[in-house]
Amino acid sequence: MYATAINQLELLVRRCADLTERAFGQINLGLQNQKRWLVAAGTLLLLQVLLVGTHVAWMDEWQALQIALQSPTLPALFANLRYEGHPALWYLLLRLLGLLLPYMWVLAVAQFMVALAMQATILFASPFQRFERLLIGGSYFILFEFGTLSRGMGLGAFLTVAFFAAHWRALTWLILALLPNVDALFGMISIVGILITKKDGRFSWLGAGLWALGSLFAAWTVFPAADVKPTLEVPVPFTGLVHSIVSFGPLFIPLHTYAGHLKWGGILPWNLSIGSGLIFLAFAFHQTRKTRLHLLLLAGFIVAVLLFRVFIYPLSVRHLALIPLLLILLKWRELRIGGTLEPLFRMWLLVIALAGAAVSAISFQRPFDRIPEVADYIANNGLQDKHWVSYPDSMAAGVFGILDREAHTLGKGCTQSFLRWDYRNDYQELNELDAAFKQVSRDYGRYYLVTSYALERHMTVPLQRIAHFSAGYDGRPYYLYIVAPQLRESNRQPPKCEPVRIHLSEATLLR
Structure with a gap:
């Protein structure tokens, strides 16, 4: 009986895989028509514009804007950042825009720049087939988490995407030097990038020196003031580890709930979230198994994020969204070096794109904040x-x-x-x-x-x-x-x- 159930499950998986391959093939064939492709890409870009234009900034977005604009001088800005734990790049961009625009426009204009540049890079510079590009650009992570919310993480996500798209060595190293100045997690991603340049024969000691200077500057800007008080307490390690696995759940199925209601930043019910989190980890490692470097890079990044979350700062679900972003970009590189996508990965792209559509509908139905x-x-x-x-x-x-x-x-x-x-x-x-x-x-x-x-x-x-x-x-x-x-x-x-x-x-x- 047990063997029969396993056989039926395998048969179901094969049928789903075959159906996925046929459907993706037909849609990609239709998108070879340039007019259809431009209409589809333009529709996604328009959706991104509407989401950014109608988004209501929340506390964290306003905090960054107010620090950037209300610090009377640049030295005062850097002094204020010692209480934030975030490097200066996003704040400097907001400050520059704030000199030129009314303050009520600054967050939206900054996010328009970041989101449209990121979407254009995915749509027109990635090696994925056209339907897959639309699914990635329309996914919850790209469309909403990094593309709509006006925070430094969106800038970091764009720079990460730009790194994988860049062909010019100098641009590659400039991006790697900028990444640590967004956030500590993007500093970790910059190390992933350095290891990739080493493998690809694009390593440069001059570039590495530039990255080191950028990293030192980032570390200087976040060196905590003597009287800083952490906003959240770090839980005991075991509790932090369990919470981390639970928080991985929305990475596989990006639906955020709290007390039975849809709520950004929440998780699925605990029993579903633990299962979904473990499935995501198994899925991510399975998808990178063919390229040993990718498997090691993804595993190393996940371990680093877990250690950071357990011992330094209790990262939320939105921070963990960098893990699926890295998975997608490692598949990007795999295609570049001659690999192929598996039906399971395409099915996951469909799931996260459906989540992006759902959150878009929610965003048009009710404001993000009041x-x-x-x-x-x-x-x-x-x-x-x-x-x-x-x-x-x-x-x-x-x-x-x-x-x-x-x-x-x-x-x-x-x-x-x-x-x-x-x-x-x-x-x-x-x-x-x-x-x-x-x-x-x-x-x-x-x-x-x-x-x-x-x-x-x-x-x-x-x-x-x-x-x-x-x-x-x-x-x-x-x-x-x-x-x-x-x-x-x-x-x-x-x-x-x-x-x-x-x-x-x-x-x-x-x-």
């Missing part, structure tokens, strides 16, 4: 100059970025726009948070609160809810309260936090 709606409510009701407290601290990013104002940080006792991670609110109990709210009311009277929690049933300090905005695709709801409404507003204002920040509207040369 930040603009919250900011509009505050401005339309004349509340932008009131005393606002943000809890968690990160709730201020974006909302008060649009308003070009600052919010009071609990416990720190001062106002700030972007966050400097030299302080962390560790309220372990609700009564501690309640006491903090009461202290602010004693010091300043009535004030306003923006939070992601419905707090009125859990606090003894009087709270009057004035607005609620349901969560976007990122899962962050917004609640606006008047705290201690029975008190008068004070004329006193909290001091501004260090370091000095300029207004976003002052950053552009066009003012």
